[in-house]
Amino acid sequence: MPRKLAAGNWKMNGTQADLAELAAMAEASDAEGPEVLICPPATLITAAAQAAPAMAIGGQDCHAEPKGAFTGDLSAAQLIDAGATYVILGHSERRDAYEEGSDDVRAKARAAQSAGLTAVICLGESETEREANNTLDIISGQLAGSVPDAATPENTVIAYEPVWAIGTGKVPSLEQIAEVHDFMREKLSQRFGEEAAKNMRLLYGGSVKASNAEGIFAIENVDGALVGGASLKAADFTPIIKALAAS
Numbered sequence: 001m002p003r004k005l006a007a008g009n010w011k012m013n014g015t016q017a018d019l020a021e022l023a024a025m026a027e028a029s030d031a032e033g034p035e036v037l038i039c040p041p042a043t044l045i046t047a048a049a050q051a052a053p054a055m056a057i058g059g060q061d062c063h064a065e066p067k068g069a070f071t072g073d074l075s076a077a078q079l080i081d082a083g084a085t086y087v088i089l090g091h092s093e094r095r096d097a098y099e100e101g102s103d104d105v106r107a108k109a110r111a112a113q114s115a116g117l118t119a120v121i122c123l124g125e126s127e128t129e130r131e132a133n134n135t136l137d138i139i140s141g142q143l144a145g146s147v148p149d150a151a152t153p154e155n156t157v158i159a160y161e162p163v164w165a166i167g168t169g170k171v172p173s174l175e176q177i178a179e180v181h182d183f184m185r186e187k188l189s190q191r192f193g194e195e196a197a198k199n200m201r202l203l204y205g206g207s208v209k210a211s212n213a214e215g216i217f218a219i220e221n222v223d224g225a226l227v228g229g230a231s232l233k234a235a236d237f238t239p240i241i242k243a244l245a246a247s
């Protein structure tokens with residue numbers, strides 16, 4: 001069984017003053033428990049890595065090219081240089097706002113993995129797609145299109161994040177989460193083999209809170225969570241880490 005992962009995505013939130021939260025979160029991280037990852041804004045990666053050496057630190061995006069004239073972008077090697085070991089790719093906020101398609105996500109994931117980062121590749125259906133009963137088709141397409149052929153349990157984590165559940169307080173039923181996670185595990189198994197698929201961590205993301213974490217973590221193919229709003233404060237994130245440790 002892979003080591004579980006409690007991941008926090010701070011999105012465009014946080015300044016130096018918020019690093020104090022990391023120290024409190026780090027107290028809930030221990031070598032026996034789940035791995036804890038925080039992906040702060042890029043401006044805080046180095047300081048976060050120094051402030052919380054027991055936790056993993058990640059970026060929220062990277063460019064597919066290793067360097068060049070890409071104003072405002074960051075390469076995978078630059079994230080590593082700053083102290084990151086993970087990078088979130090294909091988050092729906094980037095798929096939507098920057099029109100990133102699965103081909104773009106796969107190219108970025110290849111660059112990240114080649115540089116030595118673990119890519120947290122996000123997928124998820126919109127509310128319209130869910131209502132039209134297209135969820136599994138969407139997941140299948142995004143999984144096939146976004147995950148590089150060189151994916152391994154070490155360099156890849158998959159995060160299922162229904163777009164309609166992000167920041168809304170709406171959460172799929174436990175049966176709906178289980179259905180998608182079982183489906184992803186099976187698809188990964190067909191492509192990468194049973195052993196690799198079993199060890200590739202599958203996270204659920206979308207309005208995870210202390211109050212719903214226990215139920216979500218009890219689902220067989222959920223290996224952790226990608227948490228947005230509830231990862232900003234130790235008081236909110238620590239109970240989620242503890243629920244994962246207890247699952």
Ligand SMILES: O=C[C@H](O)COP(=O)(O)O
Pocket residue numbers: 009091161165166167168205206207208226227228229230
């Ligand atoms: O990356 C995290 C997700 O977008 C979930 O965000 P949320 O926990 O605020 O719903």
